[in-house]
Amino acid sequence: MKHLSFFLLCLSFTGFAAAQTPPTTWQEHWFEHNQLLNRKFYDNDVAVYYDNDVSNSITWPYSFVGDVWRYTKSVYGAFGSDPHLFAVFHTNKYSGGHPSTYFDASHDNRNMIDVGPGPWTSGANNDLDIVTHEVAHIVEGASKGVKNSPAFGIWGDSKWAEIFIYDVYRGLGRTSDVTRWYNLMINGTSSFPRANTYWFRDWFYPIYNAYGGTQTLNRYFTLLSQYFPKSGSAYSRGMNWGEFVHFWSGAAGVNLKPLATAAFGWPANYETEFNQARISFPFTYPDGAVTVYKNCSYGGYAIPLLPGSYTLSQLQAKGILNDDISSLRVQNGYKVTLYQHDNFGGTTLVKTADDDCLVNDSWNDAASSLVVANVVVVNSESPTTLTGQTTVDVAAAQTIKGLEIYPNPVLNTLYLSSGEDLSGGLVRVYDIAGRQVWSGKPVSNRIDVSKLSAGTYTLILTKEGKSVTKRFVK
Numbered sequence: 082m083k084h085l086s087f088f089l090l091c092l093s094f095t096g097f098a099a100a101q102t103p104p105t106t107w108q109e110h111w112f113e114h115n116q117l118l119n120r121k122f123y124d125n126d127v128a129v130y131y132d133n134d135v136s137n138s139i140t141w142p143y144s145f146v147g148d149v150w151r152y153t154k155s156v157y158g159a160f161g162s163d164p165h166l167f168a169v170f171h172t173n174k175y176s177g178g179h180p181s182t183y184f185d186a187s188h189d190n191r192n193m194i195d196v197g198p199g200p201w202t203s204g205a206n207n208d209l210d211i212v213t214h215e216v217a218h219i220v221e222g223a224s225k226g227v228k229n230s231p232a233f234g235i236w237g238d239s240k241w242a243e244i245f246i247y248d249v250y251r252g253l254g255r256t257s258d259v260t261r262w263y264n265l266m267i268n269g270t271s272s273f274p275r276a277n278t279y280w281f282r283d284w285f286y287p288i289y290n291a292y293g294g295t296q297t298l299n300r301y302f303t304l305l306s307q308y309f310p311k312s313g314s315a316y317s318r319g320m321n322w323g324e325f326v327h328f329w330s331g332a333a334g335v336n337l338k339p340l341a342t343a344a345f346g347w348p349a350n351y352e353t354e355f356n357q358a359r360i361s362f363p364f365t366y367p368d369g370a371v372t373v374y375k376n377c378s379y380g381g382y383a384i385p386l387l388p389g390s391y392t393l394s395q396l397q398a399k400g401i402l403n404d405d406i407s408s409l410r411v412q413n414g415y416k417v418t419l420y421q422h423d424n425f426g427g428t429t430l431v432k433t434a435d436d437d438c439l440v441n442d443s444w445n446d447a448a449s450s451l452v453v454a455n456v457v458v459v460n461s462e463s464p465t466t467l468t469g470q471t472t473v474d475v476a477a478a479q480t481i482k483g484l485e486i487y488p489n490p491v492l493n494t495l496y497l498s499s500g501e502d503l504s505g506g507l508v509r510v511y512d513i514a515g516r517q518v519w520s521g522k523p524v525s526n527r528i529d530v531s532k533l534s535a536g537t538y539t540l541i542l543t544k545e546g547k548s549v550t551k552r553f554v555k
Contacts, residue, residue: 116171139204163183172199243266266286326355407446483499538554
């Protein structure tokens with residue numbers, strides 16, 4: 082049965098019934114292109130064409146372009162009725178490359194990439210990158226049966242392509258290319274929307290790494306096709322920044338406003354656009370570690386709270402009245418401690434999971450201050466066992482002031498910076514399962530994380546009875 086299912090899946094992606102034999106020649110008739118192209122290879126998924134100046138000895142595109150296109154269709158679905166990607170290669174003419182899709186009569190309604198100037202002899206590095214980059218444009222411009230890319234005015238020519246290329250290399254198991262591409266991208270900066278913006282490091286890689294990887298990329302285009310305005314089979318306009326963050330939040334399943342604020346800044350117009358987007362496109366996602374509600378059954382106002390301590394005045398500033406909370410939702414890995422009085426006085430109630438009505442605890446409309454904490458499950462034994470676990474509240478004692486860690490995401494070396502002297506402090510690092518994977522005293526305020534696997538980690542720095550917690554991505 083497993084073999085039969087795989088066979089049927091392959092049929093769905095190769096377009097077995099609908100596939101047509103690609104023509105042996107193709108006369109270019111777009112832009113300044115006027116070459117007569119010759120078909121060099123085809124199968125059920127790709128057709129590779131060379132102009133007369135491309136050496137016939139170059140054969141790596143036959144397999145590589147096919148692998149990229151098959152993987153792309155396995156993630157994002159079909160692109161029109163013809164399963165083929167038409168890949169055109171030039172040598173010594175036409176810089177860069179361009180794509181076209183089955184929506185475009187200009188290229189005979191074919192999904193195609195046209196790349197130059199060659200000579201394509203290496204079959205590695207930029208030869209691979211430029212091909213995959215152009216496929217990224219087909220994905221953003223024709224996914225889910227809808228034409229155009231509403232985000233192109235925001236991310237430009239390359240930023241979506243950067244995370245797409247990273248994902249394709251991972252999906253194809255090209256380990257060396259994954260590492261090479263990551264190293265090329267991780268410290269790359271752009272001038273938009275502000276100077277020194279790290280698109281890959283501070284936006285796309287954290288989303289990809291922490292919130293679902295490949296499927297998150299696909300969910301973004303699925304949400305677009307379901308909600309964004311269309312005229313016929315095409316998106317009718319571009320998106321603004323607030324809409325951009327809203328749609329990626331929906332794809333990731335978490336409010337990405339804090340990540341966007343750190344990556345891009347958050348001017349007043351972003352806030353206005355973001356709030357309107359959440360009204361205009363009513364898909365939802367968790368807003369904070371804890372969300373408190375005025376009424377039982379999650380009714381009335383819904384106010385998200387990030388980890389931290391909230392006095393009565395701080396709650397009121399967020400629109401939460403005194404003695405007014407009746408239900409709450411708690412995300413996995415967090416807890417909330419409700420206090421009877423302001424400034425964390427009186428009796429307490431701790432919740433580590435959703436509660437649709439605090440009446441059952443005799444705590445309805447009774448909280449005047451609260452603390453939201455990140456709870457890490459810490460191993461007291463080796464990193465390879467889950468026995469002997471204890472829970473540590475890592476948000477309640479953030480008393481080392483101004484600690485910053487960078488770069489984040491990190492590749493090999495993580496740096497610590499603070500206004501306080503950190504010498505002699507103990508650093509412990511825990512993986513997402515709460516297992517301690519590193520401990521030691523940082524040398525020159527740096528720690529070597531090169532041996533850690535890709536993932537999200539919690540760092541706890543303690544010194545002289547004080548501690549601080551940070552999260553980082555590798």
